[in-house]
Amino acid sequence: MYRERRCGIAGAVLWTRASPADADTVRVLPDGCLDLIWSSRSGLLVAGPDRRAHLGPDEPGQWWVGLRLPPGVGPAVLGVPADELRDRRVPLADLWGAGPADRVAASAVGAPPRPVGGDPGRWPGSVRPPVDLGRVARALEAVAVDRLHRADGPDPVGLRVAASLATGTSVAATAAEVGLDARALHRRCRRLFGYGPKTLARILRMRRALAMARTGTPLAEVAARAGYADQAHLGRDVRDLAGVPPRVLLGR
Incomplete structure (x- = not known):
């Protein structure tokens, strides 16, 4: 009941989701x-960057279409510093x-319903969405592409910072790489990502570790390769950021 695909913004993802029949809450890492x-x-919303897992209400029969903007790109599209949206869900209006x-x-709503890709007559459980989800996705993508163009693109320093931290480069080395001192880097990161570089580095390390673990790599090896002191350190960090231990997220 969840699908995603790439779109016309580098690193961005268009996704659709249908809440299951037993929906209660949804955990967003x-x-x-x-x-x-x-x-x-709820209509059109903006989900800000979270410092920890967001637990939101979920209801059976609810449909979602989202455009996930990569780290550092959202403020250029939305016209708002990321730290003003941190840990918040805000109506677009x-x-x-x-x-x-x-x-x-x-521009998003009004056409006959069909899914984003696939056979329009074969939604899981014969449940059909209330609107054309493909049209909604195209509208979100179009407005984001237009606003990003009018903003002259995302902050290039932010893209470099995110790319560097995503590979496990230290905050100090990243600051040197982009030519910013510690305070300037922290200010820039709060505006672009919603929090400082150390928090972003922790979050990206957790994402990297979970992606590695989902390939079947043992957690002890994941911890060593992702830069944790040991498996216990990995477990504590994931529990702090995600609210549950790694094995719960991985279904092990």
């Missing part, structure tokens, strides 16, 4: 990203005003 989201119950948000909604 922190990733340094901002999302532009359409919900069948609160950021852009009712008129612009209504125009996005009007």
Whole structure:
């Protein structure tokens, strides 16, 4: 009931999700990203960068379409510093005003329902979405591409910082690489990612470790390769950021 694909913004992902029949809450792990989201119950929303896992209410029959903007790109699209959206879910109209948000909604909703890709007549459990999810996805992508173009693209320093930290490079080495001192790097990171470079590095390391573990790599080896002191350190860090131990996330 979850699908994703790449889109016209480098590093961004378009995703769709249908809440299952037994939906209660959904756990969203922190990733340094901002999302532009359409919900069948709540309309257009912006999900800010989370410092820890976000536990949100989920209801059976709810449909979601989202554009996940990679770390450092969201502020250029949304026109708001990331730290103003940290740990928040905000109606798009609160950021852009009712008129612009209504125009996005009007371009997104209104065609006969069909899924994003695949056979339009074969949704799981014969459940069909209330709108054309492909149209919603294209509208979110189009408005984001347009606003990113008008903003002259994302901050290139932010992209370099995110790429460096994602590979496990230390914060000090990353600062030297982009030519910023510690304070300037921290200010830049708060504006672009919602939090400082140390927090972003922890989050990206956790994501890297979980991706490695999902390939079947033993957790002790994951810990060593991802830069943790040991498996216990990995477990503590994941529990702190995700709210549950690694084995729960991995279904082991």
